[in-house]
Amino acid sequence: MDITTWIGIIIGLTALVGGYLLEGGHINGLLVGTAALIVFGGTIGAVIVSFPKKQLRQLPKALSIAFREKQRDPDKIIQEIVDMATTARRAGVLSLESRAMEHEDPFLRKGLTMIVDGTDPxxxxxxxxxxxxxxEKNYSNLAKIFESAGGYAPTMGIIGTVMGLVHVLSNLADPASLAGSIATAFTATLYGVASANIIYLPIAAKIKQRSEEQTIEMEMMLEGILALQAGENPQLIRMKLTSFLPGELTGPAKQEKGTDDGEAA
Known part of the structure; x- marks a missing residue:
C-alpha cells in the first residue's frame, strides 16, 4: 500500500473541513446529498461518455497503481545482470537459457530469451x-481518466450551483430561507473543486509518476540486455546501470564531489 496517497487525501480533506469548522461553520452545512449527486454523478457520467468501455475496465488497475506501491529493487536487478554477464563471458550466452525462462520480470525475461535465441541486437x-x-502509453491512458474527472468535476459543481440558484430564485416568496438555500447551492461548487484538486488530479499525477519509475527501470534493463548481448565487461555494465539509480553519483562525478568535500573541510 502506498500510504502517501492516503495521507495526502486525508490531510487535504481535513484541512478544508477543519478550516471551515474553525470559522464557525457546522459540519451539516457541508453534507448536501443533492449537491453530491449532481457533482459526482455528473462527473462519472461525463467520464463514461469520454472513454471506451475497454479503457474504463482498467479503472481498478489505475486505482491499484495509485494506492499500492510496487516494491522495486533496482540494485537486485543490476546485480542479476552483472552476474549473468559474468556467466556469459565464461560459458557463452546459451548458459543463460534457464535463467531467461525462469526470471520473474516479463520484460527482462523477454530480452534474455532474445539474446539466447541469437536475435540481432x-x-x-x-x-x-x-x-x-x-x-508508457497504458499508464498515460489510465491517468487521462482521472485528468478528465478533474476537469469535469468543477464544471459539474458550477452546474449544480446554478441549478440551486434557479431553485432559490423561484422561491423568493420565502425570504427567510434564502440564505440557507444559497449556501446549499454553493456547496456543489465546493464539492467539484475540492474533489478535482484533492482526489482526481493528484491520483492522475501519481499514476504518471509510477509510469516514470517503470520507464526508467525498463530503460535500465534494456541497457543491461544490450550490454549482455555485446559481451561487455561486467564491471563496466555495473557502472553503466548504476547511473540509472535516482540520486546516485557515479564515476568521476562522485570522485569530484568527494574531492570538493575534502577541500571544503
Whole structure:
C-alpha cells in the first residue's frame, strides 16, 4: 500500500473541513446529498461518455497503481545482470537459457530469451523499445481518466450551483430561507473543486509518476540486455546501470564531489 496517497487525501480533506469548522461553520452545512449527486454523478457520467468501455475496465488497475506501491529493487536487478554477464563471458550466452525462462520480470525475461535465441541486437532493441512505449502509453491512458474527472468535476459543481440558484430564485416568496438555500447551492461548487484538486488530479499525477519509475527501470534493463548481448565487461555494465539509480553519483562525478568535500573541510 502506498500510504502517501492516503495521507495526502486525508490531510487535504481535513484541512478544508477543519478550516471551515474553525470559522464557525457546522459540519451539516457541508453534507448536501443533492449537491453530491449532481457533482459526482455528473462527473462519472461525463467520464463514461469520454472513454471506451475497454479503457474504463482498467479503472481498478489505475486505482491499484495509485494506492499500492510496487516494491522495486533496482540494485537486485543490476546485480542479476552483472552476474549473468559474468556467466556469459565464461560459458557463452546459451548458459543463460534457464535463467531467461525462469526470471520473474516479463520484460527482462523477454530480452534474455532474445539474446539466447541469437536475435540481432538492433532488432532486440526495437522490440523492447516498442514494449516500453506500450507500457508508457497504458499508464498515460489510465491517468487521462482521472485528468478528465478533474476537469469535469468543477464544471459539474458550477452546474449544480446554478441549478440551486434557479431553485432559490423561484422561491423568493420565502425570504427567510434564502440564505440557507444559497449556501446549499454553493456547496456543489465546493464539492467539484475540492474533489478535482484533492482526489482526481493528484491520483492522475501519481499514476504518471509510477509510469516514470517503470520507464526508467525498463530503460535500465534494456541497457543491461544490450550490454549482455555485446559481451561487455561486467564491471563496466555495473557502472553503466548504476547511473540509472535516482540520486546516485557515479564515476568521476562522485570522485569530484568527494574531492570538493575534502577541500571544503
Amino acid at each position: 538492433e532488432l532486440t532493441k526495437q522490440i523492447l523499445e516498442l514494449d516500453m512505449d506500450a507500457v
